[in-house]
Amino acid sequence: MIADVLSETKDKMNKAVDAVKDDFGTVRTGRANPALFQKVLVEYYGSPTPLAQLASMQNPEARTLLVTPYDKTALKEIERALVNMPNLGANVGNDGEIVRVTLPELTEDRRREFVKIVRGKAEEARVSVRNIRRRAKDDLDALKSEVGDDEVARAEKELELVTKSHVEAIDDALKRKETELLEV
Template structure:
């Protein structure tokens, strides 16, 4: 029973760390990265659709992404969705066949804003991991009548070690992202 609670908790925490890393990849750095466009939703025939399902994204230069839609009628919608995405700072151009997005150079001030955004995403991820820990603690407390006090204390120590390891993994990913953002 304890092992089930701990293994489920570890799996959920692993997913939370992966989600945090994915979130960090959407924060813009000095170079263009197709990952930055993964969470953009395009209004396609009245339905918000992820950009990756509507077009192929190609990184042609360090700061340029070419978006080739599968359906040319979606060009204008893709261009509008990119232009209206906050924190991207991109100005797309549409030549009738593709959308070309050239990312502007990052100023020091903009880099610091992105670091703040990354830290905010990191803190959200850590809060999520702590929420998973809280639920697992409640599940362990519910088992208190079936298991001994010593087993419960041991399980809580394992839970704390799991939580610490996952929070450290988020901090490490955040540190790498900050270094990448501040690199000129």
């Protein structure tokens, strides 16, 4: 029973770390990257659809991304979704076949803004990991009458080590992303 609680907790914490790494990928660095547009939803036949399902994306140059829709009728909607994307500041245009997204050069102030955004995302992930730990601790406390105080105490120590390792993984990902953002 204790092993089940710890295993489930590790799985949830791994998912939280993976989610924050994916979130970091959506924050722009100096290069155009298809991951920036991972969470863009396009209004397609009345329902919001992820951009990756409607078009292929290529980046032929460092700050240019070409979006080629599979269905040419979705071209205008894709362009509209990209223009309305917050925190991008890109020049978006279409030539009737593809949508060309040109990202401007990042200024020092803009880089610092992105670092703040990334730090906020990292803090949200840390809070998520701590909430998972709290729920697991409650589950372990509920098992005290069945397995004994010593077993629960050992499990809580292991839970703390697991939590610490996941928080460190988030911090490492944050350091890498900050370095990437501040690199000129």
